[in-house]
Amino acid sequence: MQKYIISLAILVFSGFQVWGQTSKFTTAVQSALVQLDTAKNAAQFTAAGNTFTRIAAAETKEWLPDYYAAYAQLIAGFITTKTDMDKGQQLMDQAQTSLQAAQKKATQPADLSEIAVLQAYILIGKVTEDPMAKGGELSPKIFAELGKAAAMNPANPRAPMIQGMFTLNMPEFYGGGAKNAKPLFEKAQLLFDAEKNQDIRPDWGAKQNAEFLAKASNP
Numbered sequence: 628m629q630k631y632i633i634s635l636a637i638l639v640f641s642g643f644q645v646w647g648q649t650s651k652f653t654t655a656v657q658s659a660l661v662q663l664d665t666a667k668n669a670a671q672f673t674a675a676g677n678t679f680t681r682i683a684a685a686e687t688k689e690w691l692p693d694y695y696a697a698y699a700q701l702i703a704g705f706i707t708t709k710t711d712m713d714k715g716q717q718l719m720d721q722a723q724t725s726l727q728a729a730q731k732k733a734t735q736p737a738d739l740s741e742i743a744v745l746q747a748y749i750l751i752g753k754v755t756e757d758p759m760a761k762g763g764e765l766s767p768k769i770f771a772e773l774g775k776a777a778a779m780n781p782a783n784p785r786a787p788m789i790q791g792m793f794t795l796n797m798p799e800f801y802g803g804g805a806k807n808a809k810p811l812f813e814k815a816q817l818l819f820d821a822e823k824n825q826d827i828r829p830d831w832g833a834k835q836n837a838e839f840l841a842k843a844s845n846p
Contacts, residue, residue, distance in 0.1 A: 655682050656691060656827045663699055672703035673718070676725075683728065690738060691827060693729035694745065697722040698831070701749055708755055719752040740780035741829045747772035747789055762797075769793060784818030785829070787811045788836045795843055805846035812840035 659682060663675040676699035683692035700722035708715030726749060730742050747769045754761045754769075776786040791811030797803020819833040 652682075652686055652689060653827055655686075656695070659692075659695065660827065663695060666699070666702075669703040669706040669718075672699045672706065675699040676703065676721075680725070683725075688732060690729040690732035690742075693725050693732065694742065694829070697725035697729060697745055697749070698829075700725060701745070701752055704752055705755070708752075712756060716753070716756050719749060722749050722752070736779040737783070740776045740783045740786070743772045743776035743779065744783065744785045744789055747776070747793075751789070751793055766793075766797075766801075782818055782821065784815045784822055784836070785832045786815075787818065788815035788832050788839070791815060791836075791843070792839055795839060805843040809840065809843040812836055812843055816840060 656679075659675065659678045662678055663672070666672045666675050676696045679692045679696035679699060683689070683696060686692055700718050704715045704718030704722060706715075707718055722745075726742060726745055730739070733739050733742055750765050750769045750772065754765050770790070773786050773790045776783055780786075788811070791808045794803050794811060795805060795808035799807075815832070815836045819836060822830060822833075824830075
């Protein structure tokens, strides 16, 4: 009986330790997400990415910090390419490295779906370096990643949104343009409306999708 009580006490104590660690991790990510959500320029997105990188270094088994670091670096890259293409592409490369780290840690289909979407997004970022040359080279890979994302989690609204975004900016000759992009944004909108509170899981894109849908509806 005494051994049973001791074992139970160890089990309960261990449970409190795990809960405490989980709570600390969640709090750290929530705080970093506030920094990410309020970022307005490349420097602020880069700073948010650095915060997530530090969390990733401390939480070596969690995929989300690396994922969010990649997302922040990617957005910083898109902003930076408008004035400095080389530096912007360096940020895209950093995003790729961070995403690869996240991919090594993720195991669940829904998690891998989010990673596939972000991989497609990064590839779109690489296309901006030379749209004429890299568009044809990378487009099949982009659509393949988005297909994987949708297959692994059909409820993921970011997959049709990113596909719509890419389609909207493609020449109509290749199946792009507003007419072909609009149904993708409409599908994404339905999925965003159905998406439940994600807590610290990825839930970005709803506002951007609404803006893209409006643009595709009034080309």
